[in-house]
Amino acid sequence: MLTTADLHPSLSDPGLTVMTFLNEATARYPQAVSFASGRPHERFLELKSLQTYLERFLEYLRTERGLGEGAVATELLQYGATSGIIRELITAMLLTDEQVSVDPRSVVVTTGCQEALVITLRALFGAPDDVLLVASPCYAGITGAALLLGVQVEHVPEGERGLEPEQVRSVVRRLLREGRRPRALYVVPEGANPGGTSLELDAREELLALAQEYDLLLIEDHAYAVFAPVTSPPSLKALDRDGARVVHIGTFSKSGFPGLRLGYVIADQVLHDGTGPTRLLADALSDVKSMVTVNTSPITQAIAGGMLLNCDFSLRRANAEAAGFYRENLATAHRELTRAFGAPGGPVSWNTPESGFFMVVSVPFEADDKALERSARDYRVLWTPMRYFQPTGGERRLRLSLSYLTPEEIRTGIGRLATFIEDERVRQTT
Numbered sequence: 430m431l432t433t434a435d436l437h438p439s440l441s442d443p444g445l446t447v448m449t450f451l452n453e454a455t456a457r458y459p460q461a462v463s464f465a466s467g468r469p470h471e472r473f474l475e476l477k478s479l480q481t482y483l484e485r486f487l488e489y490l491r492t493e494r495g496l497g498e499g500a501v502a503t504e505l506l507q508y509g510a511t512s513g514i515i516r517e518l519i520t521a522m523l524l525t526d527e528q529v530s531v532d533p534r535s536v537v538v539t540t541g542c543q544e545a546l547v548i549t550l551r552a553l554f555g556a557p558d559d560v561l562l563v564a565s566p567c568y569a570g571i572t573g574a575a576l577l578l579g580v581q582v583e584h585v586p587e588g589e590r591g592l593e594p595e596q597v598r599s600v601v602r603r604l605l606r607e608g609r610r611p612r613a614l615y616v617v618p619e620g621a622n623p624g625g626t627s628l629e630l631d632a633r634e635e636l637l638a639l640a641q642e643y644d645l646l647l648i649e650d651h652a653y654a655v656f657a658p659v660t661s662p663p664s665l666k667a668l669d670r671d672g673a674r675v676v677h678i679g680t681f682s683k684s685g686f687p688g689l690r691l692g693y694v695i696a697d698q699v700l701h702d703g704t705g706p707t708r709l710l711a712d713a714l715s716d717v718k719s720m721v722t723v724n725t726s727p728i729t730q731a732i733a734g735g736m737l738l739n740c741d742f743s744l745r746r747a748n749a750e751a752a753g754f755y756r757e758n759l760a761t762a763h764r765e766l767t768r769a770f771g772a773p774g775g776p777v778s779w780n781t782p783e784s785g786f787f788m789v790v791s792v793p794f795e796a797d798d799k800a801l802e803r804s805a806r807d808y809r810v811l812w813t814p815m816r817y818f819q820p821t822g823g824e825r826r827l828r829l830s831l832s833y834l835t836p837e838e839i840r841t842g843i844g845r846l847a848t849f850i851e852d853e854r855v856r857q858t859t
């Protein structure tokens with residue numbers, strides 16, 4: 430008989446079920462307004478675009494790459510290069526959108542950001558005393574990957590505006606005193622999930638300086654960058670002048686569509702052995718990838734490649750309307766919360782991020798699984814307990830995802846949420 434105790438210990442950890450909850454909760458309560466999952470809105474997902482993008486990529490292979498029909502078929506239908514077939518197109522996009530110039534050889538195309546996180550952690554974390562630093566609260570994809578791989582994690586509490594370099598420094602110093610090695614810091618500088626926070630320029634520069642001082646790598650997850658205001662500071666990768674400190678990870682899940690399951694890592698760090706430079710970190714990541722997914726589906730790469738060609742390599746431009754829609758959703762949520770509770774700062778409070786995907790609401794009661802169930806069943810409104818994203822401090826906070834709803838649904842949803850919050854406060858205090 431197979432028992433749970435026979436399985437890998439990570440499978441008994443609630444951290445491993447968060448992603449499935451987020452993907453499936455919305456379908457479990459179809460009558461509820463769902464502030465639970467951070468999906469792109471379906472008005473921006475068009476089935477017919479698949480055909481357009483695929484045709485565009487095929488034309489590119491034939492005309493710009495000069496491939497004959499047989500070679501085109503091989504490119505799409507065979508096993509392909511482990512590191513991917515659209516690396517040049519991704520670097521063209523990075524140059525256009527991020528002003529980051531990298532060699533296509535430093536790119537590994539992955540099955541979503543999630544695989545990028547897994548292979549990066551696998552390659553970078555070799556010794557038992559190596560520690561990954563993450564913000565608290567933090568995206569469940571990185572902490573779940575670390576759990577699976579047995580990588581030790583230290584949580585650095587976020588301030589109002591996201592990660593604070595001084596807090597990172599004090600955790601790094603403590604780890605060093607304990608004889609452990611802070612190896613890398615995972616950071617989402619733009620529109621972080623779950624807090625929605627974005628780092629100011631000086632915080633980004635201080636993190637880079639800190640990385641230099643303590644020989645840390647920064648794993649930059651840029652999932653929401655295309656929705657940032659045009660005035661937002663450059664990415665960590667763009668600020669990383671010698672290119673040695675930042676491993677940059679991206680995804681097409683929000684800038685394109687999640688069903689592509691497509692992401693990428695930029696790892697241009699040069700690896701050395703005793704005799705000198707050998708190869709790029711990207712090559713090592715590619716070796717890991719070859720044993721995880723062999724290679725990323727060339728068919729979805731072709732669709733993403735066509736999308737990049739179609740928008741002249743600017744996903745920011747292609748997503749300008751979506752970015753405006755998400756920001757408007759955030760403004761609607763703020764207006765409705767203010768209407769229900771007055772200005773933030775009372776017993777019910779909330780943050781005011783710039784990017785429109787996520788926000789956090791503080792409530793005067795335990796926002797746990799039971800409260801969530803009552804909210805979904807009796808009030809028809811879903812949200813995510815912040816305790817899913819942080820080991821401590823999230824007990825009385827909930828995350829609202831605003832991307833998957835229309836302004837009308839947000840008005841209805843916040844109305845229901847306000848009634849739930851009022852009733853739950855009374856329920857839990859009596």
Ligand SMILES: Cc1ncc(COP(=O)(O)O)c(C=O)c1O
Nearest residue numbers: 541542543568622652680682692
């Ligand atoms: C911080 C962050 N990174 C990455 C992703 C997307 O990951 P994937 O490309 O695996 O869909 C998400 C989606 O929720 C996210 O919030």
